[in-house]
Amino acid sequence: xxxDDLLMIPxxxxxxxxxxxxxxxxxISHRSRDFEEVFEYCKNAIKPLFGTSGDIAIISxxxxxxxxxxxxxFSKVRKxxxxxxxxxxxxxxxxxxxxxxxxxxxxxxxxSIDLEKVEESLANGxxxxxxxxxxxxxxxxxxxxxxxxxARKYNALVIxxxxxSVGGDEVKMDEWEIDVAVVGSQKCIGAPxxxxxxAINERAWEFYSESVPYYLxxxxxxxxxxxxxxxYTPAVPLFLAFAEALRIIEEEGIxxxxxxxxxxxxxxxxxxxxxxxxxxxxxxxxxSYSNTVTAIxxxxxxxxxxxxxxxxxxxxITISGGQEHLKGKIFRIxxxxxxTKRDLVATLSAIEDILSRKNVVKPALxxxxxxxx
Amino acid sequence: xxxDDLLMIPxxxxxxxxxxxxxxxxxISHRSRDFEEVFEYCKNAIKPLFGTSGDIAIISxxxxxxxxxxxxxFSKVRKxxxxxxxxxxxxxxxxxxxxxxxxxxxxxxxxSIDLEKVEESLANGxxxxxxxxxxxxxxxxxxxxxxxxxARKYNALVIxxxxxSVGGDEVKMDEWEIDVAVVGSQKCIGAPxxxxxxAINERAWEFYSESVPYYLxxxxxxxxxxxxxxxYTPAVPLFLAFAEALRIIEEEGIxxxxxxxxxxxxxxxxxxxxxxxxxxxxxxxxxSYSNTVTAIxxxxxxxxxxxxxxxxxxxxITISGGQEHLKGKIFRIxxxxxxTKRDLVATLSAIEDILSRKNVVKPALxxxxxxxx
Numbered sequence: 163x164x165x166d167d168l169l170m171i172p173x174x175x176x177x178x179x180x181x182x183x184x185x186x187x188x189x190i191s192h193r194s195r196d197f198e199e200v201f202e203y204c205k206n207a208i209k210p211l212f213g214t215s216g217d218i219a220i221i222s223x224x225x226x227x228x229x230x231x232x233x234x235x236f237s238k239v240r241k242x243x244x245x246x247x248x249x250x251x252x253x254x255x256x257x258x259x260x261x262x263x264x265x266x267x268x269x270x271x272x273x274s275i276d277l278e279k280v281e282e283s284l285a286n287g288x289x290x291x292x293x294x295x296x297x298x299x300x301x302x303x304x305x306x307x308x309x310x311x312x313a314r315k316y317n318a319l320v321i322x323x324x325x326x327s328v329g330g331d332e333v334k335m336d337e338w339e340i341d342v343a344v345v346g347s348q349k350c351i352g353a354p355x356x357x358x359x360x361a362i363n364e365r366a367w368e369f370y371s372e373s374v375p376y377y378l379x380x381x382x383x384x385x386x387x388x389x390x391x392x393x394y395t396p397a398v399p400l401f402l403a404f405a406e407a408l409r410i411i412e413e414e415g416i417x418x419x420x421x422x423x424x425x426x427x428x429x430x431x432x433x434x435x436x437x438x439x440x441x442x443x444x445x446x447x448x449x450s451y452s453n454t455v456t457a458i459x460x461x462x463x464x465x466x467x468x469x470x471x472x473x474x475x476x477x478x479i480t481i482s483g484g485q486e487h488l489k490g491k492i493f494r495i496x497x498x499x500x501x502t503k504r505d506l507v508a509t510l511s512a513i514e515d516i517l518s519r520k521n522v523v524k525p526a527l528x529x530x531x532x533x534x535x
Numbered sequence: 536x537x538x539d540d541l542l543m544i545p546x547x548x549x550x551x552x553x554x555x556x557x558x559x560x561x562x563i564s565h566r567s568r569d570f571e572e573v574f575e576y577c578k579n580a581i582k583p584l585f586g587t588s589g590d591i592a593i594i595s596x597x598x599x600x601x602x603x604x605x606x607x608x609f610s611k612v613r614k615x616x617x618x619x620x621x622x623x624x625x626x627x628x629x630x631x632x633x634x635x636x637x638x639x640x641x642x643x644x645x646x647s648i649d650l651e652k653v654e655e656s657l658a659n660g661x662x663x664x665x666x667x668x669x670x671x672x673x674x675x676x677x678x679x680x681x682x683x684x685x686a687r688k689y690n691a692l693v694i695x696x697x698x699x700s701v702g703g704d705e706v707k708m709d710e711w712e713i714d715v716a717v718v719g720s721q722k723c724i725g726a727p728x729x730x731x732x733x734a735i736n737e738r739a740w741e742f743y744s745e746s747v748p749y750y751l752x753x754x755x756x757x758x759x760x761x762x763x764x765x766x767y768t769p770a771v772p773l774f775l776a777f778a779e780a781l782r783i784i785e786e787e788g789i790x791x792x793x794x795x796x797x798x799x800x801x802x803x804x805x806x807x808x809x810x811x812x813x814x815x816x817x818x819x820x821x822x823s824y825s826n827t828v829t830a831i832x833x834x835x836x837x838x839x840x841x842x843x844x845x846x847x848x849x850x851x852i853t854i855s856g857g858q859e860h861l862k863g864k865i866f867r868i869x870x871x872x873x874x875t876k877r878d879l880v881a882t883l884s885a886i887e888d889i890l891s892r893k894n895v896v897k898p899a900l901x902x903x904x905x906x907x908x
Contacts, residue, residue, distance in 0.1 A: 167561070223750065355770055376630045378748065
């Protein structure tokens with residue numbers, strides 16, 4: 163069979179042809195006017211996705227570099243509260259511990275967070291809070307505006323990992339009073355991996371610490387960004403791709419894009435439930451299902467490789483499994499970025515086909531199609 | 536005029552068509568067997584360029600990320616000697632100061648280093664030394680094997696920035712007893728910017744420090760590299776390009792490639808001197824001219840924009856100026872990576888043409904051509 167694969171994981175996502183083309187060009191100098199124009203466009207076009215008019219830093223590195231730059235640059239705090247209900251929350255705690263004392267609020271992976279515990283921690287001397295907006299490891303959307311509201315009562319700095327929400331779901335940094343937020347290029351924005359953008363509001367600078375690593379010092383990035391440059395040689399092809407991805411978003415319109423992501427997520431959930439599958443997250447009134455990735459419990463008697471292996475071999479579709487202790491227990495469908503209705507329907511059909519052979523699902527595609535409209 | 540530019544700066548360098556093509560592909564999962572094969576090839580193919588059989592870490596980030604990862608990961612030292620005779624030596628000192636005490640050995644930019652001062656510093660309690668092999672800011676090749684030999688007498692860890700030498704000039708880490716060395720993707724290797732590879736020999740691990748930044752922890756990279764993965768999402772398109780660049784190097788043969796770089800450098804120097812221009816570096820018996828970039832003093836009465844601006848506008852060729860206090864005082868021609876004889880002759884011709892109009896050079900192209908053979 164001709165190899166023609168489709169990525170349906172929660173990032174990296176499939177690339178739109180235009181983005182591949184934008185990246186496929188001869189090298190230009192990173193100190194040229196041509197590059198500065200690309201940078202300037204990226205810097206400005208990304209602000210509405212964060213919902214901010216603040217500063218923007220763009221780091222050549224993965225989302226984790228962005229998370230660490232955010233925590234380390236603004237680590238002039240005696241203690242930071244880290245909300246952890248998934249793999250990336252846990253990562254924030256590990257990063258935080260490198261720079262200050264961490265009050266590590268652990269919730270079971272896949273469970274909602276408890277806002278009372280968050281408030282308790284902040285009342286107990288934390289001067290900052292870090293949390294993951296959209297936790298791809300479990301398919302949960304954490305209550306960003308409510309966390310920020312509580313933090314504001316205690317005058318704490320708010321750092322948000324928006325790596326898999328910015329550009330696909332609603333993010334309103336300024337309105338919600340989030341001080342620092344991070345996004346990765348390869349998620350909802352739909353570009354290749356390798357860039358992390360950090361948005362920084364004025365108030366964050368009060369927490370700036372000189373003890374930040376040299377490469378991750380956001381002050382250096384923001385200062386250079388004034389003249390549309392980067393402090394260290396940028397990954398030029400990734401900036402060209404990033405700019406094209408942002409142009410596509412501008413054309414779609416961010417509100418339409420958020421609506422599309424939400425509709426795809428609803429259709430996936432409706433399909434799963436109609437098929438007799440069980441969604442993984444256990445939610446309270448404050449949390450919701452992710453709009454960019456859906457985590458579903460693996461049906462009894464189905465091994466990870468039966469589903470994901472067959473899906474890849476037979477259909478050329480890659481979805482994700484569970485991470486760490488969730489390995490084999492859940493599967494995750496990414497529906498973020500420039501994924502189409504066609505891609506989603508193909509993925510759900512293929513999964514339904516494979517699981518039907520095991521007699522663990524009922525026909526449910528029409529329910530999904532109805533939701534997709 | 537049709538826009539068709541040629542980059543002749545000391546990185547990023549022009550991309551070979553094959554490298555552009557390799558990068559121009561649909562996204563693949565970073566946890567797929569396909570990616571692991573690409574990673575494995577890169578990991579193995581780069582070792583001969585470093586002249587090592589040690590561990591390899593590949594970071595998604597610029598060369599500076601690699602420099603900081605090297606210094607921070609192996610910072611279990613009371614004091615580090617940093618050799619500084621150019622912009623990147625200075626950067627090493629700034630990075631070093633974030634992790635330990637620095638004995639900052641400053642030499643005038645463009646001057647050779649003084650090995651007696653190096654020995655004095657090591658005798659004075661430094662447990663490590665960091666230096667730049669090929670200093671692109673000034674066009675000097677520092678004496679790597681001699682620095683390492685002195686360091687070995689004092690049992691000091693040796694960290695080398697080989698960002699603009701590895702893959703273009705001779706580097707023999709194991710033979711010279713260099714413990715840690717760094718290379719950037721966009722220099723002699725000829726790939727786009729955005730990856731830094733670090734080679735690590737066994738002895739370096741004695742100096743491993745837990746206080747390394749999370750994103751720059753080389754232990755995490757080396758551990759994941761055992762299964763041909765990366766600890767954080769890699770910049771996939773840059774790995775595809777990097778692998779193709781390494782294939783091109785394998786086809787040329789590293790010895791031939793080093794010889795080509797040396798010949799291009801000699802031709803550039805012969806041309807400059809025959810033209811009546813003056814090379815910038817002031818050398819002693821231990822240092823040499825760089826084989827990957829040539830720094831030339833700007834002739835009296837010629838402004839930077841007269842030369843570099845006209846070159847860009849009229850010929851579509853970009854060369855570099857001087858950095859910081861050398862701005863307007865020197866110009867630098869990069870002849871690294873997959874640059875051809877044709878590119879070099881075009882560049883020297885164009886510069887000669889422009890400077891002739893100012894009556895500051897004599898015809899010298901034939902001298903260069905003779906050297907090129």
